[in-house]
Amino acid sequence: MSGSFWQSFLTTLEELKKQNPIYYSILSDLDVLEVSDDTVVFGCGSVGAKNYMQKKQNDFEGELSEFIKKNVSVVFVLREEKKQKKTPLLNYEPTKNDVVRAAGLRTNFTFESFAVSPTNQVAFAAAQAVSKQPGSSYNPLFIYGGVGVGKTHLAQATARAVLLENPDIGVFFCSGERFMNELIESIRTKTTPKFRKKYRGLNLIVVDDIQFIAGKRTVQEEFFHTFNSVVSSGGQIILTSDRPPHEIKNLEDRLRSRFSGGLIVDIQNPDFELRTAILLIKAREKNIDIGIDAAKKIAENVMDARALEGSLLTLYARTVDAGSEISLPSVERFLFQKKERRPKTSPQEAIKAVCSFYNIKPTQIKDKTRKSNIAFARQIAMFVLRTEMGLGFEEIARLLKRKDHTTVMYGVNKIKGILMKDTAIKEDVFAITSSLFPST
Structure with missing residues (x-):
């Protein structure tokens, strides 16, 4: 084996150049100092570069062996001082943020920047427990909730805490869609073994929006084996979804069972x-x-x-x-x-939205009945028509078939009073108006 392989190997790393520029730059600066039948000695430009490559040694040996179709060992030594290139990057020790970004994590998603309240405190406590004992507490940790409630933030904060405590372990964050796309690309390019090595060898994997793989047979098959491989080797799985496992349609039963085998926590809409x-x-x-x-x-x-x-x-x-x-x-x-600037909405649409929320028929809200649930929904409709749409009391009375506009005035004032004290009803009103005016 000669040293001519090295430049050819570097040309195959264009994707790495984008994903991890520090690793690529350090690789590019290595010199092949000595080559034997099964060993390659590389010269590094700095102590920092040498330490960095020694941490990556197992992965690097595997990639290099796969490229030259032969099992080889690598040794990293410092080049002689006179041969060192004056490249500032070579003396650069990767920072915490570099380590975090290399794992696909956002640097600002931390436990410290996560706002805790009763709507998410159980999920937060579970995430902290996992960060302290990954692989043994709550595996998998399954976090579900609506859009924008903090699922991704909490999952990434957990992975970040684990990674910074153990910088040498394999941690990676991806979406369900990315997992699928990488699998498809590996099948297309006939590099499935490399894909499997990447994911199945991880110590902690976070998959965001795992519901995305539902209904995709090949992807579910691959993730099933990835899940088993990571867990059986003592690794931790963290999953996020917009719904709990039993509500994910077209999800294979064996995956549903795995997802339900750890701890399932929800994050509610923020109060x-x-x-x-x-x-x-x-x-x-x-x-x-x-x-x-x-x-x-x-x-x-x-x-x-x-x-x-x-x-x-x-x-x-x-x-x-x-x-x-x-x-x-x-x-x-x-x-x-x-x-x-709200889009125009008709009064009838507003009435329908209130009826839909409280699960009653539009005809009922206009009836003479004084049943408490219907009367309350009627007063909510009065409030929405008055405060959100600016209709006059007499017009609202006509729309809801009330004889006197003073009934409407009473209903609007009553709801105003309730909203000052009852946050739950306030949340209900906001949910109704949000369905009418999505941009608000």
Whole structure:
């Protein structure tokens, strides 16, 4: 075996150049100093580069052996000082953020930046337990919930904590879609063994939106074996989904059984206090100055957790351009303008939305019945028609077939009073208005 293989090997690493530029740069700078029948000695440009490659040695030996079709061992030594290239990157010791990014994780998804409230505290406690004893506590950890509630953040924070405590172990985060795409590509390029080695050799794998693989037979087959391989070797599995395992349609029973074999925790939609906390955390991360009253006002009017950050950034852009800070008056102006731009919705659609939410028929809400559940839904409809759509009391009375508009006035004021005290009803009203005006 001669040293001519090295440059040919480097040309096969274009994908690595994009995914892990530090690893690729260090590889590119290695010199082949000595080649024997089954050993290759590489010269490294710095102590940092040598230490880095020694951590990667097992994976590197496997990749190199596969390329030259022969099992080889590698040895890393320092080059002589006079031969060292003056490349700053070679003296660069990978930082914590480099390690985190190489595992597919976001550097800002940490336990410290995760806002905890009663809606997610069980999931948070479970994630922390897993981070302290991966592979033995709650395996798999299955986190489910709606869009924007923090599933991905919590899953990544768990993986990050494990990785930083044990930098040399294999940790990787991917979506269900990415797992599928990589599998398809490996089949197309006939590199399935490499794909399996990558995933089945991990110590911790996080798969986001695992429901994506449902109904895809080959992908489910591959993930089943990946799951078994990781768990049987003592590794940890963390999965996220928009629904619990038993509600994922077209998921194979054997996978459903595996997913249900650990701990299943849900994260509910953020309540008012959590939305306020999320806003303040996002503002601190982005060095945006916002008062508590302004944050509370946004949290009162924006239910979706992801939309909170969008509202914050939009407000910040407007206030910076105007040379002012995010104050309560500026938030109120923003919310008013946002409401003005809402798509047109008819009163009948609003009534239907209320009826659908409370599981009653539109004809019932217009009846004379005084059944408590129907009467309450009717008052909610009055409130929505008045406060969200700006209709007059007399018009609302006509739409709901009430004889007197004072009945409507009473109903609207009653709901206003309830909303001041009952956060659950407030959440219900927001859910109804969000279905009518998705952008709010």
